[in-house]
Amino acid sequence: MEELDERLLSASVGREAIPFEGAFLAGKAFREYRRRGGIRRSPLPDFLIGAHAAVRGYALLIRDAGRYRSYFPRLPVIAPD
Numbered sequence: 313m314e315e316l317d318e319r320l321l322s323a324s325v326g327r328e329a330i331p332f333e334g335a336f337l338a339g340k341a342f343r344e345y346r347r348r349g350g351i352r353r354s355p356l357p358d359f360l361i362g363a364h365a366a367v368r369g370y371a372l373l374i375r376d377a378g379r380y381r382s383y384f385p386r387l388p389v390i391a392p393d
Contacts, residue, residue, distance in 0.1 A: 330364045338363035341383040362387060 320327065330338075338359040345359070346352075362380045365372045366387045374380055377391035 328364070328368075330360055331367055334364040334367040335360065336363075337367060337384075344383060359383065 342356055342359045362384045366384045371388035371390055373390045377389045380389050
């Protein structure tokens, strides 16, 4: 863990704890996903990432833009064509 912290610091990469608002939004999005018939195949990390970006006002660079746009419609998504 210390080595990772050093490498991230030297690469000027920061880390943030997920804010409570993000965790709450992730839970709501996951509940909607399950209501729509989504399978339980560990999608929660995706929802945590999307919710964290949404509440912080970040744009998200991602390959699977559909899910993020569906559950976080105000989240700016950058996706390769």
